[in-house]
Amino acid sequence: MRDFSQEVYKVLPVHYGLRNLQMASQQETKGKQGESASKKESGTATKANPVENLELDSLFEALEGDLTSLDNEAALELIDQWYSSLHKAKEPEIKEIANSLKNLKQLVKSGKATGHEIGEVLIEIGDQTSDLAGEADKEVKTPLHRLGKQLSKIGVSLGKQEDREQIEQIDSLLETLEGDITGIEPEAAQGVVDTWYSLLHKSEDENLQEIANGLKELKQLLKRKTAKGADFAPVLTRLGEQTEQVGAEAARGFKGPLKKLGKLLSKTGKSLAE
Template identity: 70%
Template sequence: MASKQETKSKQENSSKKEDVADNQELNSLIEALSGDLTAIDSDAAVDLIDEWHGSLGKAKESDVKEIATHLKHLKQLLKGGKATGHDIGETLIQIGEETSHLASNADKEVKNPLQKLGKQLSKIGVSLSKADDREQIEHINSVVETLEGDLIEIEPEAALSAIDTWHSLLQKSDDENIKEIANGLKELKQLLKRKTAKSQDFAEVLTKLGEQTQQSADEATRGFKRPIQKLGKLLSKAGKSLE
C-alpha cells in the first residue's frame, strides 16, 4: 500500500506534467499568433480555437469558462462567414483581456505564457478592428466623393457600384435604423435600374436616406461620425436638387 508521501509525490509529478503540457500548448498558440495571420486560413484558425477550447472546456473556474465561451463565439464568427473584422477584433480583445486577467492568478509555470498570449490576442484584436474601421471609412468617403461630383454625369454603373459597396457595409447590422438605410439603398438601386423612374422618385428616396444617415451619425463612434454626417447631408442635398 502506497504511503501518503508516495501518493503526494505522484500527484506533484502529475501536476508538473500537466503544467509542462499546458505551457507547450500556450507556446504553440503564441507562435501561431506571432506569424503572418493573413497566411492562416479559416480552417486552421478554427483548429487552433478547437485545440485551445478543448483544453479549457473541462475547467471549473469561472474565469476559464468565460474564455471557453468566447472562444466558442469566435469560432462561430469565423465559420459564419458574415462577421466583420471589427466583430472578430472585439471578440479577440475580450479573450485577450480575460487571458491576461487569468494570468495574474496563474501558477508560475504558465503565468508568463498566459500574459504573453493575452497581450498578443488583444493586439491582434485592436489591429483587426482598426483595419476594418479604416476600410469602412474609405468606402464611406468613396460614396461621398461620388455625391460631391455632378450627379448628372455619374455613370449608372458607378452609381450602382457605390450603392453595392455601401449596402455591403450595412446589411450585416442588427440595428433597425441601419437596416432601414440598407432597405433604402436597395430601393435606390431598383430605381436606377428602372428606365421609367422619375426625378421625384429619386428625390424622395435620397432625401429619406440623407435623414436616416444623419440620424445614424449621432450614434456613430468617433472616426465615423463626421464622414457619416457629411454623407447624410450630401444625400439630402442631392435629393432636394432633384425635386
C-alpha cells in the same frame, strides 16, 4: 480530474495558428521528454518542461507576425484542438474560454463575419485569459497575462482596420456624388447600395436600421427601368438627413465623412427634384 494548473497551461484561445510551429514545438518537447525519462532512469531528478510552454512561445510568435498570411483551415483545426482540451474542464473560468473559442470558430467558419465581430470575440477571450492568469500558478501567470493582452490588442486592431476600410468606402462614395451621377451605371449603383445595406441592416441601432430601409427602397428604384430623377429625390434627401444625423453622433474618424456624405445626399436629392 486534471489539476487546475495543468488545465491552465492549455488555455490557448487560438484564432490564428501555424501548424508547422505547433508541430515543431511538439517534436522538441518529445525530445526533452525523452531526455527527462533517461535522467530519471539514471536516478537524476529532472523537472519536466510542459509542452504547453513551448506552444505558448509558438503562439506568441504567430500572433506577433503577419496575421493576414495565416491559413484559416489551420486556425480552425487548432481552435478545435484547444476547444476539445478545455470544454470538459469543470472550472467555470476555463469553460468560459472554451465557449468563446466555439463562438470564434463559428465566426471564422462562416466567412461572413466582420472585423468588429471577430475582434469583439478575441477581446473577450483576451480578457478571460487575463482574468484566468490572475488565479493561475506562478509559472504560468506572466505568460497568460501576456497572451491575454496580445489577443485583446489584435481584437482592437481588427476593428480599427475595418473602420479604416469603411471610411475609405465613404470617401469613394463622396467622390462619386461630387461627380456626374447621371453617368453612373445602375448595376454599379446597386453594388454600392448592397455594400452599405449589408453593413447596416443587422444593426440594433434604430437610426442605422432606418438608413438600411432607405437603401432598400433606393435599390428597388434602381431596378425600375422607368424610374425618373424625381422618383429618387425624396429617398436621397431622406437618406441624406438620416446620414447627417448619424454622423453627428458618430465616433471620431467617422463624424466628418458621414456628415459630409449626408449633406451631399441631400443636395443630390434636391437637385433631382428640380
